[in-house]
Amino acid sequence: xxxxxxxxxxxxxxxxxxxxxxxxxxxxxxPRAFDGKRGWKGGEPPAGxxxxxxxxxxxxxxxxxxxxxxxxxxxxxxxxxxxxxxxxQHGASRHxxxxxxxRDAPPRGRPDVQRPDRREEDRAPANTLWLHGLHAVAAAVLxxxxxxxxxxxxxxxxxxxxxxxxxxxxxxxxxxxERVEDRARFHTFLPEDSVHQGAALLAEPLPGIGLxxxxxxxxxxxxxxxxxxxxxxxGAILRAAAAFGAAxxxxxxxxxxxxxGALARAASGAxxxxxxxxxxxxxxxxxxxxxxxxxxxxxxGEAGRTLAEAKPTDRRxxxxxxxxxxxxxxxxxxxxxxxxxxxITEAMESLNVASAAAVALYELRRA
Numbered sequence: 001x002x003x004x005x006x007x008x009x010x011x012x013x014x015x016x017x018x019x020x021x022x023x024x025x026x027x028x029x030x031p032r033a034f035d036g037k038r039g040w041k042g043g044e045p046p047a048g049x050x051x052x053x054x055x056x057x058x059x060x061x062x063x064x065x066x067x068x069x070x071x072x073x074x075x076x077x078x079x080x081x082x083x084x085x086x087x088x089q090h091g092a093s094r095h096x097x098x099x100x101x102x103r104d105a106p107p108r109g110r111p112d113v114q115r116p117d118r119r120e121e122d123r124a125p126a127n128t129l130w131l132h133g134l135h136a137v138a139a140a141v142l143x144x145x146x147x148x149x150x151x152x153x154x155x156x157x158x159x160x161x162x163x164x165x166x167x168x169x170x171x172x173x174x175x176x177x178e179r180v181e182d183r184a185r186f187h188t189f190l191p192e193d194s195v196h197q198g199a200a201l202l203a204e205p206l207p208g209i210g211l212x213x214x215x216x217x218x219x220x221x222x223x224x225x226x227x228x229x230x231x232x233x234x235g236a237i238l239r240a241a242a243a244f245g246a247a248x249x250x251x252x253x254x255x256x257x258x259x260x261g262a263l264a265r266a267a268s269g270a271x272x273x274x275x276x277x278x279x280x281x282x283x284x285x286x287x288x289x290x291x292x293x294x295x296x297x298x299x300x301g302e303a304g305r306t307l308a309e310a311k312p313t314d315r316r317x318x319x320x321x322x323x324x325x326x327x328x329x330x331x332x333x334x335x336x337x338x339x340x341x342x343x344i345t346e347a348m349e350s351l352n353v354a355s356a357a358a359v360a361l362y363e364l365r366r367a
Contacts, residue, residue: 128149150175157198158177206272211288214275220245223361238266249276282332297317299319321360324353
């Protein structure tokens with residue numbers, strides 16, 4: 001016994017019998033085949049816009065997500081509602097009602113960081129810099145060659161600065177200290193890692209000085225830095241030069257750090273004491289010292305004699321120090337009168353350039 005036939009209803013306009021090439025035309029219908037470029041061929045046509053494919057459940061239309069401008073334009077009450085836990089019509093939360101939790105999240109981006117307001121009047125104008133730290137500020141106030149603009153102090157820093165300076169020194173420079181109540185204000189115009197100690201001084205860079213003028217003011221040794229570019233190293237060398245009576249620190253103009261607050265902070269006031277001479281050609285400056293009767297020695301780890309063995313006692317000494325890693329360059333090596341070394345143990349290959357400068361200056365001072 002054959003199974004009962006299905007009742008035939010009206011045919012859909014998209015059924016194979018009513019499509020070109022189907023039974024309605026007298027031509028055999030083509031089987032469905034998939035083409036990688038054109039999709040399915042034959043059989044039922046693809047679903048049009050707003051229609052669903054046969055055999056698939058209906059899909060709800062996707063709602064457009066509001067952009068950042070639309071979100072910003074919404075009132076605060078509406079925006080706050082999007083982050084509240086949803087509840088069902090009976091007052092239960094979505095979790096209690098069996099629904100999954102919402103996936104709403106704040107818009108992506110960097111979180112808002114609470115920073116103190118930047119003040120336009122605290123920004124350093126052109127051709128000025130902020131000196132910070134009690135030593136650097138006190139030395140700048142006492143230096144008549146330094147032109148000063150503003151002085152910002154906390155209450156504790158003002159009391160400490162008065163103890164360091166002679167009475168009336170600040171008033172003599174025509175400065176009226178500005179009281180800073182919140183120390184976070186300093187970080188609006190100083191680096192975040194700066195140790196300002198509650199004192200900042202807006203000043204102009206020191207005027208340039210020639211090598212001959214520096215040599216006339218002192219008969220101490222001269223340090224020449226061969227492409228030492230780290231401002232903290234240069235500041236530490238200036239500090240050692242001031243401690244051991246050096247006449248000047250000579251740097252190459254294009255390969256040396258500019259005068260900045262970080263350099264002055266590392267120098268701890270020595271930037272106002274020891275002249276920092278900038279020369280275009282370092283080898284030429286070495287020959288100039290030699291023409292003036294100085295004995296110029298270069299520090300090199302492979303030298304045969306130590307500094308203590310080679311140092312003269314009857315003339316000025318020039319000491320050339322190279323950058324860490326590269327050391328002295330060839331032209332400077334050939335221009336020096338002699339290469340010398342510091343006697344260190346085999347446990348360490350070399351010293352930091354600022355440490356080497358301090359040890360060498362001590363040895364020269366000891367004579």
